[in-house]
Amino acid sequence: MVLYNTLTKRKESLKIETGAPIKMYQCGPTVYNFIHIGNARPLCVFDSLRRYLMYLGHDVIFAKNFTDIDDKILDKANDLGVAWQAIAEDYIKEYYIDARGLGELPPTHEPRATGHIPGMLKIVKKLLKNNFAYTCDGSVYMRAKKVPDYGRLSGKILEDLQAGARVAINENKEDELDFVLWKAAKPGEPYWESEWGNGRPGWHIECTAMIDNIFGDTIDIHCGGQDLIFPHHENELAQYVAYCNKPLARYWIHNGFVTVDSEKMAKSVGNFFTVRQVADEFGYLPIRLMSLQAHYRSPINYSIDVMKQNLSALQRLSNCVCLLTDTRNKIADTEGAEQPCEELETLKNKFLQELDDDFNTAGALGVLFDLVKQINLRLTNTQSYDINYVVAATKIMQDFLFILGLDLSNFSNQSACEDEQVQELVRQREIARASLNFQEADRIRDNLQNMGICLEDTQDGVKIKRDPGGVLS
Numbered sequence: 001m002v003l004y005n006t007l008t009k010r011k012e013s014l015k016i017e018t019g020a021p022i023k024m025y026q027c028g029p030t031v032y033n034f035i036h037i038g039n040a041r042p043l044c045v046f047d048s049l050r051r052y053l054m055y056l057g058h059d060v061i062f063a064k065n066f067t068d069i070d071d072k073i074l075d076k077a078n079d080l081g082v083a084w085q086a087i088a089e090d091y092i093k094e095y096y097i098d099a100r101g102l103g104e105l106p107p108t109h110e111p112r113a114t115g116h117i118p119g120m121l122k123i124v125k126k127l128l129k130n131n132f133a134y135t136c137d138g139s140v141y142m143r144a145k146k147v148p149d150y151g152r153l154s155g156k157i158l159e160d161l162q163a164g165a166r167v168a169i170n171e172n173k174e175d176e177l178d179f180v181l182w183k184a185a186k187p188g189e190p191y192w193e194s195e196w197g198n199g200r201p202g203w204h205i206e207c208t209a210m211i212d213n214i215f216g217d218t219i220d221i222h223c224g225g226q227d228l229i230f231p232h233h234e235n236e237l238a239q240y241v242a243y244c245n246k247p248l249a250r251y252w253i254h255n256g257f258v259t260v261d262s263e264k265m266a267k268s269v270g271n272f273f274t275v276r277q278v279a280d281e282f283g284y285l286p287i288r289l290m291s292l293q294a295h296y297r298s299p300i301n302y303s304i305d306v307m308k309q310n311l312s313a314l315q316r317l318s319n320c321v322c323l324l325t326d327t328r329n330k331i332a333d334t335e336g337a338e339q340p341c342e343e344l345e346t347l348k349n350k351f352l353q354e355l356d357d358d359f360n361t362a363g364a365l366g367v368l369f370d371l372v373k374q375i376n377l378r379l380t381n382t383q384s385y386d387i388n389y390v391v392a393a394t395k396i397m398q399d400f401l402f403i404l405g406l407d408l409s410n411f412s413n414q415s416a417c418e419d420e421q422v423q424e425l426v427r428q429r430e431i432a433r434a435s436l437n438f439q440e441a442d443r444i445r446d447n448l449q450n451m452g453i454c455l456e457d458t459q460d461g462v463k464i465k466r467d468p469g470g471v472l473s
């Protein structure tokens with residue numbers, strides 16, 4: 001597999017030591033608000049990359065942090081008159097709802113910045129000792145230009161950086177490019193004690209320390225949005241090199257931007273959408289599909305039309321999966337149906353080729369929908385299906401959907417298959433009620449509710465209603 005490495009500015013083959021786990025880190029959210037649809041993209045893309053590496057047989061250790069102390073969190077807490085911890089706690093909960101909704105597999109590690117302060121202090125202390133850092137008015141700054149190759153990751157030339165740098169008021173730095181490792185506490189702000197005075201960590205040192213604490217060595221893949229390359233990732237890298245003279249990561253992978261109606265998303269323009277807003281209207285799956293619809297380094301565009309098109313694409317996919325499941329269920333004996341099927345193998349190889357070439361999920365999605373076409377052609381309106389084909393197609397479909405993270409089980413749809421399933425569940429619930437097993441009856445009703453189906457018990461029997469909060473209403 002080749003991946004484009006931002007550090008070397010070229011596609012490189014991903015080399016992993018045999019049997020060694022893949023160490024992967026993604027910069028997570030600053031928890032002061034709901035995540036927006038721009039944030040959904042790295043979440044879905046890198047979750048799929050992780051799934052693909054797992055599919056290839058690798059053990060992936062995936063860490064993604066929460067920045068749970070930050071000016072934005074403090075500002076929001078002040079505005080609302082609540083504790084800053086409560087803001088962080090609330091938005092971590094909201095984040096989980098969106099992340100699971102978008103189909104992200106739970107990360108192996110989910111460190112919170114405030115849980116790793118001692119590790120940050122340890123690194124800052126060493127940077128001061130080896131002269132890469134200096135104290136100034138109770139804060140500690142990094143001497144950026146002292147780090148060999150500073151600017152290499154972002155591809156920025158130091159002179160350009162210097163010209164673009166702006167010094168905030170009250171910052172007595174030695175050089176414009178120096179950045180803060182430890183911020184002196186202002187009156188009334190939360191703080192941790194340190195040798196240099198009370199304060200809190202700078203944003204960049206958080207990730208470096210969490211990576212160091214969790215992995216203890218150079219990691220394989222560091223990923224995040226393009227907007228993080230400079231200064232955040234450049235500075236994470238500089239800190240680690242200065243701390244232990246080793247690279248922070250072997251491959252730096254960055255995703256492109258999300259625009260809204262072809263414009264840059266901004267609160268001031270009024271085209272700012274949270275994942276929750278969009279999911280409330282369309283469900284999470286069309287957002288996941290959108291996030292994978294272009295090559296991850298290209299920009300993608302969000303619009304209502306894209307969501308509608310994706311809903312109908314998902315409907316087609318869901319119908320095909322139902323057709324496949326129905327056909328598969330009709331087969332009592334699958335013994336001997338283990339032969340590879342040539343036309344399916346061709347599609348599978350194409351799918352893997354797309355992903356092996358710099359993780360082209362757009363190409364892989366194209367192959368998925370070719371598979372849908374092929375299955376529909378082979379299995380619609382026919383009684384004479386090839387058992388071997390059905391078994392192999394089921395397996396390949398499962399693999400494709402797993403890698404792309406498209407979990408159709410919660411996708412409400414009007415397909416015949418689902419209606420059959422609903423009718424059967426309703427029938428089972430009636431049986432349970434008739435035998436006074438209300439616990440079982442309630443369990444079935446809850447299951448149906450999860451599928452977006454509401455039951456109403458009337459004098460004329462049970463009425464089935466689509467849940468108004470469901471994705472297709």
Ligand SMILES: [Zn+2]
Pocket residue numbers: 026027028207232236
């Ligand atoms: Zn980071």
